[in-house]
Amino acid sequence: MKAYQELSKEELLSLKAQLEKDFEDAKGKGLKLDMSRGKPSVAQLDMGMDIFDVLNSKSDLTSLEGIDVRNYGVLDGILEAKNMMADIMGVTADHVIVYGNASLNVMFDAVSSAMTHGVMGNTPWCKLDKVKFLCPAPGYDRHFSITQHFGIEMITVPMTPQGPDMDMVEKLVSEDESIKGIWCVPKYSNPQGYTYSDETVKRFASLKPAAKDFRIFWDNAYAVHHLYDEEERQDKVLEILSECEKAGNPDMVYEFASTSKISFSGAGVAAIATSKGNLECIKKALAIQTIGHDKINQLRHARYFKNFDGVNAHMRKHAALMRPKFEAVLEVLDRELSGTGIGEWTRPNGGYFISFESMENCAKAIVAKCKEAGVTLTGAGATYPYGKDPGDSNIRIAPTYPTPDELAMATDIFVLCVKMISVEKLLGQLG
């Protein structure tokens, strides 16, 4: 396909007329499609329904350690749930606290507690003049919302296919004591589906932060969320806790995970993995905050999945459903936009998103145009701190919820809108 940048004004004008006609046709269909949030599909949720048969009125609700999970007690989770979450994160159970239904709350609590009580004996962040976080972007909007909520200044760090720009991370972190954290999605990153390289992880582990209470917020949200069964197409991330230990920074990382996208969204089991020092500090606050999390749901999950093989077997079923969805989107993008020079997109091996880069200053207009034709996308800018994408070019595509057919239709409209807005932009440049 010819790059749009090489088209003459006349060619662009004629293309524009055709695209506008196509758009009116598309609008006429009255579609209502949503590619905005990383939600599991109904079919995917249906696959987990037999978890409800694991516990019934005749079940013995005693945990491995002999705890009656129906009663009070056990601050840090029952052993089988610790084992399950430890396996998912690739750590040992003694590094794990199991929480409630979702990991977002755990991250929120980690920041909130650092604000009011500080991290491992350091000054509470709310007593400091300035607290900053590094935010690799494009990234996850809800991470940025948490730091913004607490008035933490966010500094954007560019993402690369190997992870965040580590030169910039190393420099900033070592020079500025007010930088207290960084948000990371190390595997199948949201939204690009990038996985941090071994070198990136090792450079993270070897950071020399000016702030003693600097923490890496390692949101391992897609640890087992591969799209392909072949091992060579399954991304791997070095285990960060042991890397930090080896590098003499044992306390530098909080790792988060949950089964929200393994069992049920917002009704799963969440966990943190971190050093003994951090665990002790966290448990002190946790003992005030709660008598314990829902151990019955922990038991239900651990008994359902049995072990790590069980988790992976379940995730292969998810992958079989999700693969055609990602491929449906990619097929249209490849067919319609390859060589046009008006967009680039990622081809992740897992996770929940495809990331699209339009020409500069086009993303907002594309998302608005899609909306007009009944296709909802994540708001442009959402993948950047403060909702402001400096290039106005990143668009997050979430292909998990609709069916492959719906996705093909939605992506048809998406590429149509990309073309329209790009043509308008190029015509504007020609004057």
Added chain:
Amino acid sequence: MKAYQELSKEELLSLKAQLEKDFEDAKGKGLKLDMSRGKPSVAQLDMGMDIFDVLNSKSDLTSLEGIDVRNYGVLDGILEAKNMMADIMGVTADHVIVYGNASLNVMFDAVSSAMTHGVMGNTPWCKLDKVKFLCPAPGYDRHFSITQHFGIEMITVPMTPQGPDMDMVEKLVSEDESIKGIWCVPKYSNPQGYTYSDETVKRFASLKPAAKDFRIFWDNAYAVHHLYDEEERQDKVLEILSECEKAGNPDMVYEFASTSKISFSGAGVAAIATSKGNLECIKKALAIQTIGHDKINQLRHARYFKNFDGVNAHMRKHAALMRPKFEAVLEVLDRELSGTGIGEWTRPNGGYFISFESMENCAKAIVAKCKEAGVTLTGAGATYPYGKDPGDSNIRIAPTYPTPDELAMATDIFVLCVKMISVEKLLGQLG
């Protein structure tokens, strides 16, 4: 029985010798009994086991509003859960947010959020020089732990059988702008089992606090937790939200409740009830903190109990189990200590505790003595702010977990220890 205060030194000495002999006998039995925490018994938990048959792999997991509870969304709870929690608190569902597994976390979050972000647009408490809470005492240790955790100064307010000393509450609250809250357990209070009178509730609703962001933390933990089926033995509390509205203080109260002691401890459903103004402020922070609470467990609970009649029917089954336990303790206390002048105790119509008042400066010694003979009680002092009971006289008895037989044995030892310590004290006074 003759009051111990009227005994001669010789009588006391001879009594002491007898008690010491009895104590050695008791110790010899090697008992291990626990009356320390308000935990449901195994039999009580067994009564709720059929909740696990409510949802199975064939269930339709759609809520009343048509929400698939297995997926993300719904910040404030599904309608049927709102209805259930509203009924328990005696309010309407539009005043309710349904949370996760327990209400302690909700109270913690309410204080934490007030610290970092303030209440309804007022200055965050962490920016103030001084924040104080009123703490009716004896009260619930975990309430006091939360305020202590956040460095909030606690002022003890004496409890009466009608509720907190309202003269003191009114005076302090109207004079001191740094007083931002008060902890209340209005029904079957922990540990005394007192229920606030209508007058107390009305005086609460009519408070004229100096602080605009003063809030009553109304922990309605035992709203439906009666020990007796006869209506005249079931305590009633005026509904505080509407009383506050009537008095022109609609935003002054946060009410908390949960099913922790209805279904399962720490695996139930919790809720807050409050004004529209507060709800809006809370939801703003909640939208950052979570994508939503466990809606599957909300649905399971709502379908299991069906309606408020279902909740009450279930609680009557609990009561049938718990009544003999409370009565076993009271029988021994009545038989052994009536007229002795060395102790007083409450006779609650519900809740989870009996409160015992020893002679001054005896509680710690009694609890320690009991421990020696294998009976664990809540640590003396725990029912007061900072764990310091100024009179060292209050002991909380939690009769819910052991069997009636175990309770009779444990209370036998308890009264023996009360007698021993009291006799020693009286002998000390005689010199």
